[in-house]
Amino acid sequence: xxTSLHFVAYTNPKVDEAAAExxxxxxxxxxxxxxxxLSEWRDDTEIGRVNLHAGEWVPIGSELKDVLEKSLWAGxxxxxxxxxxxxxxxxxxxxxxxxxQNPKLPDxxxxxxxxxxxxxxxxxxxxxxxxxxxxxxxxxxLGGIAKGYIVDRAADVLKRAGLxxxxxxxxxxxxxxxxxxxxxxxxxxxxxxxxxSGDFFATIELEDHAFSTxxxxxxxxxxxxxxxxxxIDPRTGYPATASRSVTVWARDAFTADAVDDAVFILGAxxxxxxxxxxxxxxxxxxxxxxxxHVSRRLEGRVQILKPPTPxx
Numbered sequence: 001x002x003t004s005l006h007f008v009a010y011t012n013p014k015v016d017e018a019a020a021e022x023x024x025x026x027x028x029x030x031x032x033x034x035x036x037x038l039s040e041w042r043d044d045t046e047i048g049r050v051n052l053h054a055g056e057w058v059p060i061g062s063e064l065k066d067v068l069e070k071s072l073w074a075g076x077x078x079x080x081x082x083x084x085x086x087x088x089x090x091x092x093x094x095x096x097x098x099x100x101q102n103p104k105l106p107d108x109x110x111x112x113x114x115x116x117x118x119x120x121x122x123x124x125x126x127x128x129x130x131x132x133x134x135x136x137x138x139x140x141x142l143g144g145i146a147k148g149y150i151v152d153r154a155a156d157v158l159k160r161a162g163l164x165x166x167x168x169x170x171x172x173x174x175x176x177x178x179x180x181x182x183x184x185x186x187x188x189x190x191x192x193x194x195x196x197s198g199d200f201f202a203t204i205e206l207e208d209h210a211f212s213t214x215x216x217x218x219x220x221x222x223x224x225x226x227x228x229x230x231x232i233d234p235r236t237g238y239p240a241t242a243s244r245s246v247t248v249w250a251r252d253a254f255t256a257d258a259v260d261d262a263v264f265i266l267g268a269x270x271x272x273x274x275x276x277x278x279x280x281x282x283x284x285x286x287x288x289x290x291x292x293h294v295s296r297r298l299e300g301r302v303q304i305l306k307p308p309t310p311x312x
Contacts, residue, residue: 035150082145194310245286263275
């Protein structure tokens with residue numbers, strides 16, 4: 001999935017160290033299997049075939065159906081700021097491994113033309129018939145939601161193996177199960193958007209909960225003092241400008257991952273309102289002016305360690 005995986009667990013009377021390591025291997029294998037279903041970067045995956053055959057009905061399995069249904073739900077509740085048809089822009093903005101040595105901005109005319117092929121509402125999903133059809137010229141990318149789904153499935157593997165206190169992390173998506181043996185909750189850091197990797201401005205408690213972080217620092221470049229990054233606002237075709245970092249706390253990683261980009265794009269006022277409207281969801285936002293906003297559900301669970309570092 002183009003990211004790093006981390007597993008942490010405490011043994012218990014039913015699961016010793018060897019069994020825990022075996023469970024980790026099984027969870028990683030499940031994550032690799034699901035990558036073979038949900039990765040848009042491979043033509044041999046289910047979503048890859050959907051993209052290759054845009055304009056036609058394509059049969060899909062239950063896992064892709066579940067992710068597409070959640071994606072369409074996220075688009076609907078977020079005023080379309082979460083839109084999986086953004087994939088048509090994937091070759092226009094070059095970040096990460098595709099980033100150029102001297103980055104330059106794309107042609108505005110190209111963005112305007114491709115933006116006409118971004119609209120999640122035009123995806124036809126026949127859930128009962130287990131098939132989907134995209135309009136010709138459309139492409140779907142699940143990078144904004146699939147990792148959360150996969151983290152939850154990996155957590156299910158560890159639970160079935162008998163582990164009760166563990167963490168599963170794939171990049172910015174993390175699920176923490178149970179409590180540590182001393183009775184305390186898991187505590188994880190929230191990255192300082194302008195600090196070095198591993199420098200946290202806040203911590204958040206987890207117990208049978210997940211969080212997902214969307215940040216403008218993960219894949220980005222700066223041109224003329226302005227940062228451009230991989231979280232594209234589908235309404236404009238350009239990187240979103242309302243936030244620097246958003247961490248969403250939820251009961252499952254699937255929901256947290258589905259919501260974080262939308263909150264990031266909507267900004268503090270609308271993003272907080274969206275989070276509060278969803279059962280069991282909380283959010284920490286660092287806005288474009290470097291101010292920190294914490295939703296009511298996270299009061300007492302988030303500790304602010306320092307102000308986020310300033311910078312473009």
